[in-house]
Amino acid sequence: IKDTLVDDSWPKFLHPYPLSEKHFLVSCKPDPASPWGVYLVDIFDNMLPLKIEPGWALFEPLPLRKTERPPVIIDKVKLSEKNATVYLHDIYAGQGLRGVPRGTVKSLRLFQYEYSYRNQGGHYFIGMEGGWDVRRIIGTVDVETDGSAFFSIPANTPVAVQPLDAEGKALQQMRSWFVGMPGEVVSCVGCHELQNSTTALRLGLAARKTPDEPKAWRGPKRGFGFAREVQPVLDKYCVGCHDGGKPGRPNFADTKIIPTSGGISALPGSYLALHPYVRRNGPEGDYHTLTPLEFHANTSLLVQMLRKGHHNVKLDEEAWNRLITWIDLNVPAYGTFH
Numbered sequence: 001i002k003d004t005l006v007d008d009s010w011p012k013f014l015h016p017y018p019l020s021e022k023h024f025l026v027s028c029k030p031d032p033a034s035p036w037g038v039y040l041v042d043i044f045d046n047m048l049p050l051k052i053e054p055g056w057a058l059f060e061p062l063p064l065r066k067t068e069r070p071p072v073i074i075d076k077v078k079l080s081e082k083n084a085t086v087y088l089h090d091i092y093a094g095q096g097l098r099g100v101p102r103g104t105v106k107s108l109r110l111f112q113y114e115y116s117y118r119n120q121g122g123h124y125f126i127g128m129e130g131g132w133d134v135r136r137i138i139g140t141v142d143v144e145t146d147g148s149a150f151f152s153i154p155a156n157t158p159v160a161v162q163p164l165d166a167e168g169k170a171l172q173q174m175r176s177w178f179v180g181m182p183g184e185v186v187s188c189v190g191c192h193e194l195q196n197s198t199t200a201l202r203l204g205l206a207a208r209k210t211p212d213e214p215k216a217w218r219g220p221k222r223g224f225g226f227a228r229e230v231q232p233v234l235d236k237y238c239v240g241c242h243d244g245g246k247p248g249r250p251n252f253a254d255t256k257i258i259p260t261s262g263g264i265s266a267l268p269g270s271y272l273a274l275h276p277y278v279r280r281n282g283p284e285g286d287y288h289t290l291t292p293l294e295f296h297a298n299t300s301l302l303v304q305m306l307r308k309g310h311h312n313v314k315l316d317e318e319a320w321n322r323l324i325t326w327i328d329l330n331v332p333a334y335g336t337f338h
Contacts, residue, residue: 011047015060025050025061077181083152084180085211086187089199090147091163093190095289096172105171108149109162110138110214111329113177114223117337124265127226127333128275129282134223134336135329139214140164147190148204151212155182162328163191168321169297170328173281173290192289217325218318223335226271230326231255233319234270241311242273250274271333277302280330297327 006012014027014036028039028047037052038061051058091097091105114134116125121132138159141151153159158177162170172191180186189197222228234242234252244251254269278300281290297303302323306315315323326332 013041017061017063019063025063027057027059027061076184078183081183082155084155084182084184084186086149086151086153086180087185087204087207088147088149088161088188088190089204090190091143091149092147093200094193094197096174096191096193097163097292100171100292102147103145104165105143105147105163106166107140107142107164107168108151109140109164109168109170109217109325109328110151110153111135111160111162111224112138112154113158113160114337115158120337122265123283124260124267125334127271127331128260128267129280130330130332131283134334135332136221136223136335137217137325137329138221139216141212141214144205146202146205148206149212150204150206150209151214153180153186153214155180155184167324169324171296172292173295173328173330175281218321224326224329224332225335226268226326226331226333227255228335229322230274231268231270233315233322234274237313237315237319267333274302275331277305278327278331280327297324300327303327 010032011028011030017025019025022043024041026039026041027036028041029036030047035052035054036057036059038050038058040048040050088108091108092100092102097105112135114136116132123129123132126132126134138153141149143149143163156179158179160174160177162174163172165171174192178186189199239253242249242252244253250273252270252273254273256269257266258269258272259266260272279295281295293299298307306313
């Protein structure tokens with residue numbers, strides 16, 4: 001992380017506005033002692049100051065010139081509606097699922113972000129390297145055999161999508177989001193496709209039907225919290241041996257809230273005991289598109305131990321689903337901000 005990479009690099013430029021292929025209006029600060037001013041620059045390293053005002057910083061220069069009034073674009077928003085519609089042409093197109101065989105993706109998990117309040121947040125506020133924001137599962141929708149999907153989402157809501165395999169495990173992590181306005185139709189080519197990509201010249205199977213309504217995840221939509229969603233699994237299958245009675249064993253029975261080192265947050269004791277057995281990407285992980293399946297649930301020691309038959313523990317379908325969903329959401333501890 002190099003936040004100060006350009007501190008000693010001069011001159012500095014902001015807000016370039018092209019006048020031609022070779023000339024630009026910019027805000028420029030030539031050296032540490034100079035104010036930000038408006039300059040005309042070109043691709044030959046020429047700089048001509050146009051306006052400098054001592055004691056002021058001049059930003060975002062715009063040329064004033066007579067232009068034709070642009071055509072009015074028809075409004076696609078219907079304020080009376082509460083949902084938007086999403087059409088995904090082919091989940092296998094793009095960098096996100098490169099190399100993943102067709103037919104692997106069976107469904108999509110949709111979840112929304114609830115952003116942290118002012119002066120709240122951090123790498124350990126919601127969970128250990130689990131992200132800054134609460135996640136609320138909207139539900140799941142099916143993916144057609146050709147990789148297309150057509151579904152509804154709540155409008156005015158930051159939504160992320162995870163492609164799931166036959167076991168309901170995320171094949172890729174979407175660390176950004178998109179928003180649909182009321183009544184709007186949002187579309188994408190695939191999974192993190194390049195911006196100059198276009199769809200194939202075919203009608204996707206999903207485009208021939210009405211949009212799917214997401215299937216709810218085990219009850220009403222809610223913030224995903226460890227105590228409510230994961231602790232019951234530990235209570236049923238794990239605390240018989242992991243109850244704190246034997247040194248060296250993780251204690252999954254301790255649900256008391258424990259301050260972490262440095263006092264930056266406080267998290268449940270059972271959560272602190274379990275999270276080291278799970279792989280996930282932190283908020284300061286590589287910002288490039290992740291390699292598909294890089295953080296698949298099967299790469300976590302917790303899943304590997306249980307699949308091998310950890311002391312004959314046999315989880316039912318719901319218990320597996322709760323653990324996998326927790327892992328796929330980046331192991332959150334809390335589902336609210338209070």
